[in-house]
Amino acid sequence: MVSARGIRVVLSGKEILDGVDLAVAPGEFVGLIGANGAGKTTLLRVLLGVLKPSAGTVSRPRRGGAVSGIGYLPQKVALDPDAPLRARDVVALGADGGRLGPPLRSATLRRRVEETLQAVGASQFADQRIGELSGGQQQRVLLAHALISEPALLLLDEPLANLDPGSAHDIVLLLDELRRRRNVAIVMTAHDMNVLLPVMDRIVYLAAGHAVTGPPDQVVRTETLTRLYGRPVRVLRAEGRVMVLADDEAPQLPEAAHHRQPFDEPADRVGT
Numbered sequence: 001m002v003s004a005r006g007i008r009v010v011l012s013g014k015e016i017l018d019g020v021d022l023a024v025a026p027g028e029f030v031g032l033i034g035a036n037g038a039g040k041t042t043l044l045r046v047l048l049g050v051l052k053p054s055a056g057t058v059s060r061p062r063r064g065g066a067v068s069g070i071g072y073l074p075q076k077v078a079l080d081p082d083a084p085l086r087a088r089d090v091v092a093l094g095a096d097g098g099r100l101g102p103p104l105r106s107a108t109l110r111r112r113v114e115e116t117l118q119a120v121g122a123s124q125f126a127d128q129r130i131g132e133l134s135g136g137q138q139q140r141v142l143l144a145h146a147l148i149s150e151p152a153l154l155l156l157d158e159p160l161a162n163l164d165p166g167s168a169h170d171i172v173l174l175l176d177e178l179r180r181r182r183n184v185a186i187v188m189t190a191h192d193m194n195v196l197l198p199v200m201d202r203i204v205y206l207a208a209g210h211a212v213t214g215p216p217d218q219v220v221r222t223e224t225l226t227r228l229y230g231r232p233v234r235v236l237r238a239e240g241r242v243m244v245l246a247d248d249e250a251p252q253l254p255e256a257a258h259h260r261q262p263f264d265e266p267a268d269r270v271g272t
Ligand SMILES: Nc1ncnc2c1ncn2[C@@H]1O[C@H](COP(=O)(O)OP(=O)(O)OP(=O)(O)O)[C@@H](O)[C@H]1O
Pocket: 011, 012, 014, 016, 034, 035, 036, 037, 038, 039, 040, 041, 042, 043, 075
């Protein structure tokens, strides 16, 4: 679906990624996990093709001989609260982005918009102005915008940011259902891997410019992440949640829940 080999990215003379490999199969759910500044957005932009790596190769889904079929939801979407756009208009705007050939006829477009709004559970607020919607409702609309061109691959940059835990859980379940129903592959970044643990097939854990990839229970282990970070970390599991702490912080667990960890905004915050 998409594969990247030996990705190295240098920005303003600083090495951000080095030797990152990744391959995503159709219908697979991949979580791209890492602390602030670990390089998650950078890697997504490389996969999308808007950032050329300093070294390495990427192959992307093809449709009719041309590279196409990627839906992208950026981390920051500036939605003008006063824009005279209804949710359904925002979805329709995504319709022709990834397609080849003539634009969709209006009846076909209307039907597709309806179906996509329904798929993401946004039909009931389809006629409201986008600026009037809550964060979670907007996120559903933006997902529909990314989905309407029927991409084979969805690249989602922090789609759960600013959502309450209930809404985040709903969006994750929705994505899981979509990838099963449509066989769309999903690569999604997140700080807190916990919400993704029930659905992720694979994790790409980024730290110190490098990545480890594999099933979550193999990647999220003390010895694996200690090697990746290049310093001692401890993986703790409690009440079905996983936490990654600097080794010397681990015994002070209850306190650590309220303080920043040595890893600036660690990938998996305690108690979040
Ligand atoms: N255009 C740029 N020029 C120089 N450095 C950059 C540029 N874009 C990003 N960086 C740096 O690259 C590193 C990785 O940034 P990136 O946005 O990929 O991280 P991230 O894992 O997505 O972080 P976050 O979780 O905070 O969104 C950061 O140190 C950032 O400052």
